[in-house]
Amino acid sequence: MEYKVVVPAAGQGKRMKAEKNKQFITLDDDPVIVHTLAIFEKDHWCKEIIIVVNEKEIEEMKALLDSYHFTKILPLVPGGKERQDSVYKGLKALDNQGGITLVHDGARPFVSIERVHDLVEKTASTGASVLGVKVKDTVKRGAEMIVKDTVPRENLWAIQTPQGFHHELVVRAYEDALEKNHQGTDDSSLVEFTGQEVHIVEGEYDNIKLTTPEDLIIAKAILEKRKGGD
Numbered sequence: 001m002e003y004k005v006v007v008p009a010a011g012q013g014k015r016m017k018a019e020k021n022k023q024f025i026t027l028d029d030d031p032v033i034v035h036t037l038a039i040f041e042k043d044h045w046c047k048e049i050i051i052v053v054n055e056k057e058i059e060e061m062k063a064l065l066d067s068y069h070f071t072k073i074l075p076l077v078p079g080g081k082e083r084q085d086s087v088y089k090g091l092k093a094l095d096n097q098g099g100i101t102l103v104h105d106g107a108r109p110f111v112s113i114e115r116v117h118d119l120v121e122k123t124a125s126t127g128a129s130v131l132g133v134k135v136k137d138t139v140k141r142g143a144e145m146i147v148k149d150t151v152p153r154e155n156l157w158a159i160q161t162p163q164g165f166h167h168e169l170v171v172r173a174y175e176d177a178l179e180k181n182h183q184g185t186d187d188s189s190l191v192e193f194t195g196q197e198v199h200i201v202e203g204e205y206d207n208i209k210l211t212t213p214e215d216l217i218i219a220k221a222i223l224e225k226r227k228g229g230d
């Protein structure tokens with residue numbers, strides 16, 4: 001099997017409250033984005049990687065990547081205002097007609113190649129699939145700090161990336177969203193919006209997105225666990 005991947009890394013990382021974009025924060029000697037890219041560099045199913053980078057950080061990112069020996073990275077693509085804008089730019093820069101395209105957050109450095117392969121296989125047979133984990137907490141809907149109801153959790157999934165698609169299908173979904181001015185927080189919600197079924201592949205809780213400062217503590221613990229042979 002083979003696939004190509006778009007890695008959006010053009011955010012500002014405001015919720016991380018760090019001095020620099022979270023993609024450049026060092027974890028165990030390497031920046032977050034390098035941990036993420038190393039997964040796809042190592043995976044022989046992955047043929048090409050498009051990274052979408054904040055316009056102001058392109059030179060810094062180029063210099064950083066030059067100091068590593070990545071072989072699959074295509075020319076960097078400048079990002080947009082929202083994640084959705086950045087991913088769309090990345091998709092447009094990718095030549096993958098008839099192929100499988102994954103989208104994976106630059107800020108998710110711990111996905112395992114086994115789960116990526118599960119996702120690619122499911123995508124090949126269905127057209128669209130996402131990694132997700134079962135929600136562990138009790139979830140309530142609230143308004144003005146009053147509980148309105150408790151949402152049955154049996155069918156609730158916390159959705160991660162990578163998300164996998166037949167290339168033309170995801171490009172069409174992004175174009176449709178642009179035309180209809182529809183915003184979603186992930187790629188699959190745009191595909192759902194076109195009426196296409198999206199399949200869930202069970203992932204792992206380790207595959208966190210580095211969003212707020214406490215996620216860095218969890219990230220260090222995950223790295224330590226992996227050094228210990230996991």
Ligand SMILES: Nc1ccn([C@@H]2O[C@H](COP(=O)(O)OP(=O)(O)OP(=O)(O)O)[C@@H](O)[C@H]2O)c(=O)n1
Nearest residue numbers: 008009010011012013014015081082086106107
């Ligand atoms: N305009 C944007 C916004 C986000 N992203 C990327 O999308 C991924 C997931 O987004 P998120 O965690 O929300 O990152 P930020 O937007 O950087 O964070 P924040 O919302 O806290 O500013 C990240 O790898 C981020 O760099 C992007 O490429 N372009």
Ligand SMILES: C[C@](O)(CO)[C@H](O)COP(=O)(O)O
Nearest residue numbers: 083105159160161185186209
């Ligand atoms: C795409 C995503 O990582 C799936 O969980 C998530 O929706 C990104 O959300 P954010 O609003 O950019 O944090």
